[in-house]
Amino acid sequence: MPVELRHAAGVAAIDLEECSARLDESGCDLSNPDGVARAGELLAGLCANRGFLARLAMDELRQRCAGQQAGNRYGAQVLMLARRPGAWFIRANFWPAADDPVLHASGAEHYFYHVPHDHNFDFVTVGYWGPGYRSNWYERDDTPISGVPGEAAGLRLVEQGQLGEGRVLHYRAHRDVHDQLPPTALSVSLNIVADQPGTVWRDQYLFDTRHNHVSGVPTLSQGEILLGMAVRLGSSEAMELAAHLARSHPSERARWSAWQAMAGVRDEAGRRRLYERATMESSPLVSGMAKLFLDRMDARALHDDSR
Known part of the structure; x- marks a missing residue:
């Protein structure tokens, strides 16, 4: 499962500009423990800033979401907060509850609910608002996989929990697997992600946790x-x-x-x-x-x- 880094309780708040400046200064290398720890510290500080996200959302609405249309390569679930192309980006993810009309309109799979998967990149995340999405967290062994459906996955269930407010986790590429479930109320998480051009050529995998095998490769350029x-x-x-x-x-x-x-x-x-x-x-x-x-x-x- 993802590595528990810290909790945001009692951490001094920082604003998005300071977070971005410190990422520019130190870089965003999530392949080593020091880089991961720095990213976790920054996210904890940003999480302690309880007003910045609402202000940024209002700024986007005033300009008719022009910034998101220009720089958001994801869907409506994601609010892109800051980005340095080729270096890093910070985003907010919105997680609707099971009874949210948005979820019924778009379907649970749009949010990867009930779709066990890994990630083809490292990232650090924090629960910013709400109870947080629930998750069955697995860890995959080091056995190489090609992605053919039915291939043995080597998954081990580690924890059934949730990304509550202030909880900071490090998701490791191709190692941590989660089966996400809707939160009990609308929730928001923040991510720091290393922006690597070659990520699209690193495959993400879907899994059948009941039979412990690969079910597909959703990545497509x-x-x-x-x-x-x-x-x-x-x-x-x-x-x-x-x-x-x-x-x-x-x-x-x-x-x-x-x-x-x-x-x-x-x-x-x-x-x-x-x-x-x-x-x-x-x-x-x-x-x-x-x-x-x-x-x-x-x-x-x-x-x-x-x-």
Whole structure:
């Protein structure tokens, strides 16, 4: 589970400007204990400032959320507070309760409730307001995983708790897994995150905690989406690029996306031949996913024959 760092009770309050200046001065390296401790100290101080978030929200409303539209790459659940591109960012996350109309309108999965997952980056978080989201916290062992559904996950349940006001935690990339549950009332958390350009190529994983296995990889870059669209639109240049990326992209997930793009414009026999080729790839993700898709095709064919 995430590492307990400290509590914000009794800590001197700081404002967002001071927090940002100190991050600029010290940097935001969450890969070492000293950097994590500094981030935890700053978040505790920011948490002790009970008025800054409401003031910032009002400032955004007065300018019709122009700052969020320009610099918020997340959805409406997130209020971006400050950012230094390529270095760090600070955000506020809103967690609606189970009976909140917003949750019913968008669905629980929009907030990753009841979707056990890890993170592909380190971050430090604090419960800022409200009772905090509840969570079943797990820790994953060091066994490498590729991301193929059904793969053993190596999860161990450590705690069932919640991110209450003032509680400061460090989530470790690809190690800490949580199954988040809605809080009993609307809650807000604050995060300090290292802004690393390569994060999109580090896979995030979803898990089936009941069977202790991987259930999927939700990470997807805009380039992967555009490649699939260009291939579907009949671009021969895109098809050549997909064939090249399927062989050589450093990300196994991107290679599989390229295989999928090529499969999407073939008939069933063509897809089968393509997936059979993909099973020979050295990438565990590509070969494993190709075998999985072939198994699904076989199961559908068997079902159709039995009708």
